[in-house]
Amino acid sequence: MIVFPGVSSSQVRYQYPSGGGVPMKKAILLFLLTVFSAALIAETVTLEYWMWDPSIKDKVEKAIAKFEETHPNIKVNLTVMEPKNYWPKMRTLAFTKKLPDVFNMSSGYLEEWAKNKFLLDLTDYVENDLDKDKFFFNLFEAGKRISGTDRYYAIPFALVVTVLYYNKDAFDEAGIPYPDENWTWDDFLDAAKRLTKDKDGDGEIDQWGFWFYGRYAHVESWIYANGGRLINRENMRFEPDENALEALKFLVSLVKEHKVAPMPKEMKGIRQQDVFPRGLAAMWVDGSWNIENNRRIIGDKFRWGIAPVPVGPHGSKDVAYGWPDFVAISATTKHPKEAWEFARFIAGEGLTLDMYMAGKIPSYKALTMSEEFDEVGKQPAEKGKVLRELASRKLLNSFTMGWSEWRGYGAAESMGLNGLIDAVLNGEMTFDEMLDQAYKNVNRVLKRYYK
CATH class of the missing domain: 3.40.190.10 (Periplasmic binding protein-like II)
Structure with missing residues (x-):
């Protein structure tokens, strides 16, 4: 019997064939496929993501499906709540250390939650695993100021x-x-x-x-x-x-x-x-x-x-004068690396302009700098020009x-x-x-x- 590291004998067993059985190469190939499939199943990570806007639930579900296609080892469960119910529930989860892995975060609570150690410190990720040129990075700096610290505790996905x-x-x-x-x-x-x-x-x-x-x-x-x-x-x-x-x-x-x-x-x-x-x-x-x-x-x-x-x-x-909306990661998540991968995606490249109400500015530059953001033919005609310029200022x-x-x-x-x-x-x-x-x-x- 062959046992591969990371795969228990209860998951897969194989006896070499003898006599007129299956040819050796084919048998080994089948065995390896079985082993790798079992290992993949064993390593799948499930993340919980909570957000506050039921009007875009379908669009967020599509974004999650897109993420899962490119990250087959990560499954994301979505929970959507009305804003009036979101924060009372989230506060209870925070104090009982049961926060979801990834969740939408308000500027109004960022300092309190960072100082209460509810949020994962993302500084190392932001400094070493983020293409800063793809975002309005001044929004990250705004988040640092709002938190009252010199650390990054959330990823901005929108600005007002x-x-x-x-x-x-x-x-x-x-x-x-x-x-x-x-x-x-x-x-x-x-x-x-x-x-x-x-x-x-x-x-x-x-x-x-x-x-x-x-x-x-x-x-x-x-x-x-x-x-x-x-x-x-x-x-x-x-x-x-x-x-x-x-x-x-x-x-x-x-x-x-x-x-x-x-x-x-x-x-x-x-x-x-x-x-x-x-x-x-x-x-x-x-x-x-x-x-x-x-x-x-x-x-x-x-x-x-x-x-x-x-x-x-x-x-x-x-x-x-303005402030971002953020995506944050729970300090108690068991999967910080995978949570970062998803949070970075759902705050940036995973979003589309139809997920934003008029007047909200995406932090992901590809969206804000697009012609679609201008909404040509709709009032106000200056929307794109004015909001882009304001998005680049110190907040x-x-x-x-x-x-x-x-x-x-x-x-x-x-x-x-x-x-x-x-x-x-x-x-x-x-x-x-x-x-x-x-x-x-x-x-x-x-x-x-x-x-």
Whole structure:
């Protein structure tokens, strides 16, 4: 009997034939095929992959099938959940050390999960087993900053940034050149004044020059465009610098002094993302992910475009406010090498543009640099050019542990910093009162996470 290493005698046995049996060469060949088949079966690795977007489940399944064709020793089981159910379930799995091998990861949780050692450190893989030229590598660096470490804990597969949405028809009517990357705050303010109109002469504004409230994407976009920051990363405390305060005061002046934007309470009952597409404001700064909603509501009612957020007097055109979505690997996976192979695939070459909602930017350059990404014939016409340029910038944001609580996000939007800024805009609190309360409220949260 012959026994091969790695194959037990219970898996395969063979006695050499004698007499008039099967010819020796044929018998050995059959034996070897049996051995290798058994070894292949024995070495097959099964990975669990969880993600948060049921709308692309079929497309992800096709991508997995493609991966399995080129990696016959790896099988991937897919689990898809609605976003509202995804994180409560994932958090439970994290604390019980039962996370799937590979899973989608949010920038908002990256620092917390990295520091709690839920995520596999991918630094060696990124530095030694990744073709960096195929990705917008600045997104990897953004992930490092968000994690609060000097290590890579996730692979970015998409990016969102904030942009200035503008109504081209309104600009044309007012005789204002369209905004571009060279626009300053003075250019913006001049346009906002000329675009704020009482069209029917009833004493009520029918078209505001601009729309915003205390929302993170509405406010931080201007802070980073002015070279500012809200959080002192040295001590992890809320300490807005002079550039941030300048941006906040500028925004408040749009409502209180220049009257080119409404008080937030004046838009009560209207979804914030519907104000611009309904023609109630001629300009609006928010996430690039709103492109799809704009297309659906505006249709062909008016022409509109996007541009970078105007740069402040102390800002730089090399910076953008935005953040990636990631694919991460569990620190407890039993198959780190195979998990890396799949994570790298499903964050890059395994994806197709029809897996991305309009306004999301693939981190894999072959997709973002393609003509298909431009969506020629659809609004906004500048989509490809503007988003590509923003994707190449240094990405900054205010994410920390406890961010959703101190910032006021989702169901807690009226609370946190969001609610305080709204109170100033609505005339319920002075700027200084807001700032004093923000120091207390935000740092109370941050002190729980950063001793």
